[in-house]
Amino acid sequence: MKRVFSGVQPTGNIHLGNYLGALRQFVELQDDHECIYCIVDMHAITVPQDPKVLKEHILDVAALYLAVGVDPKKSIVFVQSDVPGHAELSWVLTCNSYTGELSRMTQFKAKSHNKESAPTGLFTYPVLMAADILLYATDIVPVGNDQKQHIELCRDIANRINNTRKKTFVVPDGRFLKEGARIMALDDPTQKMSKSAENIHSRISLLDDPAKIKKSIMKATTDSEGVIRFDVENKPGISNLMNIYSVLAGVPLEQIEKDYEGKGYGDFKKDLVEIVVNALAPIRERYEEIRHSDELIEILKDGAVRANAISEKTMARVKKNFGLGL
Numbered sequence: 001m002k003r004v005f006s007g008v009q010p011t012g013n014i015h016l017g018n019y020l021g022a023l024r025q026f027v028e029l030q031d032d033h034e035c036i037y038c039i040v041d042m043h044a045i046t047v048p049q050d051p052k053v054l055k056e057h058i059l060d061v062a063a064l065y066l067a068v069g070v071d072p073k074k075s076i077v078f079v080q081s082d083v084p085g086h087a088e089l090s091w092v093l094t095c096n097s098y099t100g101e102l103s104r105m106t107q108f109k110a111k112s113h114n115k116e117s118a119p120t121g122l123f124t125y126p127v128l129m130a131a132d133i134l135l136y137a138t139d140i141v142p143v144g145n146d147q148k149q150h151i152e153l154c155r156d157i158a159n160r161i162n163n164t165r166k167k168t169f170v171v172p173d174g175r176f177l178k179e180g181a182r183i184m185a186l187d188d189p190t191q192k193m194s195k196s197a198e199n200i201h202s203r204i205s206l207l208d209d210p211a212k213i214k215k216s217i218m219k220a221t222t223d224s225e226g227v228i229r230f231d232v233e234n235k236p237g238i239s240n241l242m243n244i245y246s247v248l249a250g251v252p253l254e255q256i257e258k259d260y261e262g263k264g265y266g267d268f269k270k271d272l273v274e275i276v277v278n279a280l281a282p283i284r285e286r287y288e289e290i291r292h293s294d295e296l297i298e299i300l301k302d303g304a305v306r307a308n309a310i311s312e313k314t315m316a317r318v319k320k321n322f323g324l325g326l
Ligand code: AMP
Pocket: 007, 008, 009, 017, 018, 019, 020, 021, 022, 023, 142, 143, 144, 145, 146, 147, 180, 181, 182, 183, 184, 192, 193, 194, 195
């Protein structure tokens, strides 16, 4: 069985983009792959975090994993900082990556606002991500499109080390979806939907109630043409909404165009509200059941033990191949 690894940051506001781009794939893959899903809390501290809030967000994301359908009987679910191998391997990889390649990462450029000096953790963020992936001899990494560059870097580092010393790592492939891989902000369809945008109506969080979902969709930016046609370049707003509709309702884009011929954006948006509300209702329900349960803690503890056992094998190989330790 091929091994799958992915992670989500515990930073609150998990949204429809995270679900359609990443979490949906997590569930799809778990029947015929060995899946490992991580809550990457060490990535979260690359920007300042309130410790109490971070703790809660870790459990929020864990509960959301389960609520969308990740099954702890099939998949390993755990918290990154509970397995020491991530930090250990990250250092070894840091010594085998270059400031030039890290400076080219678009996420770093965006998060450091192109300032001359930025926190080192933001700069080496993709190296820690590479460590997450390589630590588990991962074959496949399901993520949204925005992570393409980070996956490429991970492959480069793995190949570099494999080619200069003994074969140490499995070189992973990213898995990106065609539809839903990049969901855009509702208020500005030229930006990706994000957890941190100030306007809450820019995103639909997975735990939003129906009234909020309705408001965000009805307010969503479209264009003045009034025709429901998929055209990302000229009509990014309506195309983004059509993308969401298509994936959640399982209706191809061309069919949506036909179904809404002669109808206005208002009609389309009303139907989309219903589709999104119905898709998120069972997720919210399951989340409420599990979020404050002892079961959740047990699942994460058990996940950490299982993840640690796999990671130790990789670290033993890394130490041997690098001549580290006794
Ligand atoms: P993050 O919350 O940044 O850790 O992202 C978790 C996952 O969601 C990653 O696989 C991202 O690629 C994916 N993701 C984040 N934003 C979007 C978006 N707007 N559209 C599609 N996928 C996304």
